[in-house]
Amino acid sequence: MNFKSLKRAVSVSLAALFVAGAVAGCGGGEKKDAGSAQKPAAGQTVKINFPTASASGALYAVGAAITNMWNQNVPGVNAASQASAGGIANLGMVADGEAQVSIAISSNCYQALNGTDSFKDHAFKDFRAIGGLYMNPNQVVVTKASGISKLSDVKGKHFAVASAGSSVYNECQTHFTAAGLNFPDDMKCEYITFTDAADMLQNGSIDGAWIMSGAPASAVSQALTANCTLVNIDDAVLKALKEKYPWYAPYTIPAGTYPNQDKDVQTSAIKMVMFTRADMPEDVVYNLTKSFWEHIDELGASQKNLKGLKPADAVKDIANLPLHPGAEKYYKEIGVLK
Known part of the structure; x- marks a missing residue:
């Protein structure tokens, strides 16, 4: 067994102890099928580590709202959100048992499950979805002085692409390639956070930045209070993306979403997809899923990205990712699945 395999085995064992149990009554009184996850022992606490993204991003606040709601409404659950490097890191943490539940974009989830792209040779076969949430738009912010009006204009410019290997970096790669650029060689890349990018846009030290976050995003709002603007992604690029990557969808950021827009x-x-591991107890995931959707109105009142979400959409546009049996049970119970 190599070091990575040993680390994974230890992490999985720790994860099993970490989630070993829920309070009595957590299972809803229904027996499981043979081969399903073992029912947690009564009287024990389910501890859930929930990584999100940088503390300045929308996903961090979303994760905090969800874990707080679970702590208040799911007996026996002790959930805590934490800042992280984002979706790809989140998938790795859950795969290694360092976290139990998290969120990532459906494309990264698909790649992790199938061991492609950033997950080549390290497939996360135990990935299981809890449900699809909100659409996460790409937002290309540029200074007006840069002269950038379309993606191909970024050639030769000083542009922030987030950290190498991150979800945002991958979005830059797919989009700029679709726009005919050789990424990253055709631009002067800056590998920085959204917050740093907003600061540099304000003082004019970079020409543009790629920000992927629910709208409105604080970094975009900050930049657009200065002499900056958002760039349209044209139909030809969207068509090229959709043909190769079926998880993409067109998205409109309505006028007035940001200052000076x-x-x-x-x-x-x-x-965005909320996910867990296949070995998370079925009763636990059922209760997390049920509680999430039964409290979606109050979650939406505190987090705009969660406003208006419906359980009927939770199984749509998620790249055919496999559902956890606990989540699947809930969706069947309410008639979303047959």
Whole structure:
């Protein structure tokens, strides 16, 4: 067994102890089928580590709202959100048993499950979805002085692409390639956080930045209070993306979403997916799923990205990712699945 395999085995064992149990009554009184996850022992606490993204991003606040709601409404659950490097890191943490539940864009989830792209030779076969959430739009912010009006104009410019290997970096790669650029060689890349990018846009030290976050995003709002604007992603790029990557969807950022934004902006978006591991107890995941959707109105009141979500959409546009049996049970119970 190599070091990575040993680390994974230890992490999985720790994860099993970490989630070993829920309070009595957590299972809803129904027996499981043979071969399903073992029912947690009564009287024990389910501890859930929930990584999100940088503390300045929308996903961090979303994760905090969800874990707080679970702590208040799911007996026996002790959930805590934490800042992280984002979706790809989140998938790795759950795969290794360092976390139990998290969120990532559906494309990264698909790649992790199938061992492609950033997950080549390290497939996360135990990935299981809890449900699709909101669409996460790509937002290309540039200074007006840069002269950038379309993606191909970024050639030769000083542009922030987030950290190498991150979800945002991958979005830059797919989009700029579709726009005919050789990424990253055709631009002067800056590998920085959204917050740092917003600061540099404000002082004019970079020409543009790629921000992937629910709208409105604080970093975009900050930049657009300065002499910056959002760039449209044109139909040809969207068509090329959709043909190769079926998880993409067109998305409109309505006029007035941001300061000084007087026109609709067309871009691309990918659905965010909440996920866990296959060995998370079925009763636990059922209760987490049920509680999430039964409290979606109050979650939406505190987090705009969660406003208006419906359980009927939770199984749509998620790249055919496999559902956890606990989540599947809930969706069948309410008639979303047959």
